[in-house]
Amino acid sequence: MGFRIGVVGATGAVGRNMVEVLEKSDVVVSELRLFASERSAGQTIMFKGSEVRVEVLTEKAMREGFDYLLFSAGADVSRKYAPIAADVGTTVIDNSSAFRMVPEIPLVVPEINGKLLKGYSGIVANPNCSTIQMVLALYRVHDRYQLHEIFVSTYQAVSGAGHKAIVEYERQLTGDMTHNVFPRQIAHNVIPLIGDLKNDISQEEWKMINETRKILNSQSISVFPTTVRVPVRIGHSESVIARTLFPIMSKEDLIETIASGEDVVIHDDIITPLEIAGDDDTHVSRIRLFDAHTFGLWVVADNLRVGAATNAVRILKLHSQLNCASSTESEIEVAEVERR
Numbered sequence: 001m002g003f004r005i006g007v008v009g010a011t012g013a014v015g016r017n018m019v020e021v022l023e024k025s026d027v028v029v030s031e032l033r034l035f036a037s038e039r040s041a042g043q044t045i046m047f048k049g050s051e052v053r054v055e056v057l058t059e060k061a062m063r064e065g066f067d068y069l070l071f072s073a074g075a076d077v078s079r080k081y082a083p084i085a086a087d088v089g090t091t092v093i094d095n096s097s098a099f100r101m102v103p104e105i106p107l108v109v110p111e112i113n114g115k116l117l118k119g120y121s122g123i124v125a126n127p128n129c130s131t132i133q134m135v136l137a138l139y140r141v142h143d144r145y146q147l148h149e150i151f152v153s154t155y156q157a158v159s160g161a162g163h164k165a166i167v168e169y170e171r172q173l174t175g176d177m178t179h180n181v182f183p184r185q186i187a188h189n190v191i192p193l194i195g196d197l198k199n200d201i202s203q204e205e206w207k208m209i210n211e212t213r214k215i216l217n218s219q220s221i222s223v224f225p226t227t228v229r230v231p232v233r234i235g236h237s238e239s240v241i242a243r244t245l246f247p248i249m250s251k252e253d254l255i256e257t258i259a260s261g262e263d264v265v266i267h268d269d270i271i272t273p274l275e276i277a278g279d280d281d282t283h284v285s286r287i288r289l290f291d292a293h294t295f296g297l298w299v300v301a302d303n304l305r306v307g308a309a310t311n312a313v314r315i316l317k318l319h320s321q322l323n324c325a326s327s328t329e330s331e332i333e334v335a336e337v338e339r340r
């Protein structure tokens with residue numbers, strides 16, 4: 001036995017990572033189907049020693065019924081095709097922004113709110129990459145001391161804007177400084193704008209504000225982000241200053257609290273994106289306790305993995321454990337998730 005799984009957007013920056021993360025995971029795959037547009041239909045991608053042919057995405061294929069479909073082909077594609085798949089009983093894990101703020105659709109970081117997957121079927125939304133690594137670094141502090149305000153500046157890799165953005169950046173490194181993906185030249189530069197502005201706040205900043213509140217289940221947290229694109233290929237970095245409602249006991253306690261987070265690694269020394277590309281953990285360094293209510297962190301994670309593919313595969317794994325295992329195993333899993 002095993003799962004019938006499909007990846008929509010399989011040839012993209014995230015989709016390729018999804019196939020790699022699935023391959024490395026212990027998810028038992030009985031059939032893997034890969035979908036993209038006509039542009040790359042017929043290409044092949046290796047999975048567990050076999051070449052899998054990329055197919056054109058069609059409504060008919062989405063009606064075939066999969067156990068899981070992982071979508072990473074942009075919001076328009078998700079809006080059109082994900083509901084078709086969900087209607088025939090497929091669990092869709094969607095990386096785009098299409099459904100994240102729909103109240104009845106769970107927005108899941110498994111380590112934090114994975115229990116929402118118990119008994120759920122339909123579309124599950126995967127949060128924005130910058131938000132995932134920030135909430136992973138902060139969720140235990142929120143559990144213990146209640147977060148009140150978060151001031152965050154991001155240093156986001158070019159791969160966060162997809163394959164075309166990587167191509168534009170690499171072309172600029174060879175001397176051709178034309179640009180059409182980013183609003184300015186990105187090589188040798190930084191750009192303090194990601195997405196369009198609405199009421200002076202960029203799309204990426206709105207995502208960090210709204211998604212943080214939804215994942216941490218707290219509308220009272222104020223988030224003040226500045227999102228910035230930097231000339232780094234893979235790995236988003238974040239400078240986070242946060243304030244808590246309750247006083248933090250000590251710096252040691254703060255460090256222990258952050259370190260108790262699942263898939264979170266603390267470093268005494270500095271940590272940089274180059275060192276963590278291809279890794280599945282969220283890395284935290286430069287921990288400072290400014291006063292009893294105010295602390296600072298440097299948070300780094302692979303945006304294509306932690307921020308997208310790994311989170312999606314973790315959702316798949318936990319969803320299958322909670323809903324496909326025998327009831328006794330499911331109850332143990334829920335108890336574990338609730339203890340977190």
Ligand SMILES: NC(=O)c1ccc[n+]([C@@H]2O[C@H](COP(=O)([O-])OP(=O)(O)OC[C@H]3O[C@@H](n4cnc5c(N)ncnc54)[C@H](OP(=O)(O)O)[C@@H]3O)[C@@H](O)[C@H]2O)c1
Nearest residue numbers: 009011012013014036037040072073074096160162163308
């Ligand atoms: N990059 C990140 O760090 C990141 C993180 C979190 C979430 N996301 C989200 O994940 C999604 C994909 O991002 P990406 O960075 O992987 O983008 P990308 O590199 O541009 O890849 C896009 C993928 O979607 C496919 N596609 C585009 N239009 C399609 C259509 N009409 N029908 C079928 N397939 C189509 C492309 O296929 P072709 O090869 O045929 O063009 C390609 O496989 C976006 O929604 C993005 O917001 C990205």
